[in-house]
Amino acid sequence: MAAHDETVFLLDVDNTLLDNDRLRGELMSHLAREFGVENRDRYREILEALRAESGYVDYLGALQRYRLTDMNDPKLLLMSAFLMDYPFADLLYAGALEVIAHLGAWGRTVILTDGDVVFQPRKVQRSGLWDAVEGRVLIYVHKEQRFDDVARWYPARRYVMVDDKLRILEAMKTAWKERLTTVFPRQGHYARDPANLARYASADLTVEHIGELLNHDFSGNAMNGAAPGQERTIRRQP
Numbered sequence: 001m002a003a004h005d006e007t008v009f010l011l012d013v014d015n016t017l018l019d020n021d022r023l024r025g026e027l028m029s030h031l032a033r034e035f036g037v038e039n040r041d042r043y044r045e046i047l048e049a050l051r052a053e054s055g056y057v058d059y060l061g062a063l064q065r066y067r068l069t070d071m072n073d074p075k076l077l078l079m080s081a082f083l084m085d086y087p088f089a090d091l092l093y094a095g096a097l098e099v100i101a102h103l104g105a106w107g108r109t110v111i112l113t114d115g116d117v118v119f120q121p122r123k124v125q126r127s128g129l130w131d132a133v134e135g136r137v138l139i140y141v142h143k144e145q146r147f148d149d150v151a152r153w154y155p156a157r158r159y160v161m162v163d164d165k166l167r168i169l170e171a172m173k174t175a176w177k178e179r180l181t182t183v184f185p186r187q188g189h190y191a192r193d194p195a196n197l198a199r200y201a202s203a204d205l206t207v208e209h210i211g212e213l214l215n216h217d218f219s220g221n222a223m224n225g226a227a228p229g230q231e232r233t234i235r236r237q238p
Contacts, residue, residue, distance in 0.1 A: 007107030007218070008156040011100065011133070012163040013120070014057075014113065015188025017210060018091040018127055027059070030082050035075065042066065043079075055142055056114040059083055083119060088127035093187065095211025100132045103160075106218040110154050111137040112161070144171040160218065164191045164199035164212075173201070185210045 014020035031040040047062040054061070061079060067076050103109050111124055111133050120139050124130045130137055138153065140146050150159075159176065162183040163169050169182040184203035187210065190196055207213060 005108045005154065005156040006158070008154045008159050008163045009103045009107055009109045009218075010112040010159055011103075011109060012113055012161075012165075012168070013111060013115075013124060013127075015164040015190065016095060016162055016185055017100075017129060017152075018088065018123075020057075020091070020190070021188050023086065023088075023091055024057070027082060031079070035079070042069070054117075056073050058116050060119045061116060084122065086126075088123050092127055092129075093210050095209075095214060097128060097132050097221045099210055099213045102214050103218065107156070107160075108154060109133045109136065110150075111139075113137075113142060114143050115138055115139050129207060143174070144168050147172075147175055150155050159225065162213070164188050166191075166203065168198055170200045173204075181205065183207065183213070187197065200203075200231075206221065 011017060027046065028040055031043055043062060043066050046065050047057065047059065050058050050062050050065065060083065063076075063079050063083075066079075072185070100109050109132075111129055113120060113124070115121075115123075117139070121130075121137070124137055124139075136154070138146075138150060140149070143150075158179055160181045160183060161169060161172050162185065164185055164187050165182060169184060173180055173182050182203040183205045184191070185207050186192065205216070207216075
C-alpha cells in the first residue's frame with residue numbers, strides 16, 4: 001500500500017490541463033477536409049451517441065463504430081492517424097506544468113481522468129503530463145464514483161480535486177464532504193455553459209485559468225473548504 005499523505009491533489013486532464021475543445025475542433029476540420037462534410041457529420045453523430053452511452057468522449061471508439069458503417073473505403077484506416085500522432089503537448093494550457101510542480105510542493109499530485117484505455121493514456125503520456133506527475137495516473141469511466149480506488153492507491157487525510165466540470169465536483173464533494181476541497185477552472189465549453197453554472201453547486205475555489213493556481217496557498221487553513229455561498233475566486237492578475 002502507498003504511504004499515507006497529508007494532501008493529494010487530483011487533476012483532471014481535458015479542458016483542465018489541456019485544451020480538449022481545440023483538439024475536437026481540429027479533428028472535425030480535418031475530417032471535413034479529408035473525408036468530406038457528410039462523413040464528418042456522421043462521425044460527430046456517432047461520437048455524441050457514444051458519449052451519451054459511456055459518459056466520456058471516446059474518439060477511437062467512435063471511429064470503430066463509424067468504420068462498421070462503411071467497410072469498403074480504405075481511407076477510413078487513416079482516420080485514426082490524426083489522433084494517435086497528434087502533438088498533445090501543444091494543447092497544454094499556459095502554466096499547466098508549472099501548476100503541477102507548484103502543487104507538488106504542498107502534496108502528491110495525481111492525474112484523475114475519465115477515458116478509454118488506449119487514447120486517454122496516450123494523450124496523458126505524449127502531452128508530458130504523465131512525467132509531470134511521475135506516473136501517478138488513474139483513468140476511469142466514472143471517476144466520481146471511484147473514491148475507494150483513489151483512496152486505496154493514494155491514501156491521504158485530505159484531497160483537492162481540480163476539474164472543469166461542476167457536475168463532477170459536486171458529486172465528489174457530496175461523497176467526500178469536508179475531506180475534499182474542490183477547484184473549478186472556468187475553461188472549456190462545459191465550464192462556460194450557463195445551464196451548468198446554474199444547475200450545479202459552486203466549487204470551493206474558482207479560477208478563470210489553471211495558471212492562476214500559481215498564486216494560491218494550499219497550506220494549512222487555506223485548504224479548508226468554503227462554506228456554502230462563500231466560495232473563493234481568484235481573478236486573473238492585470
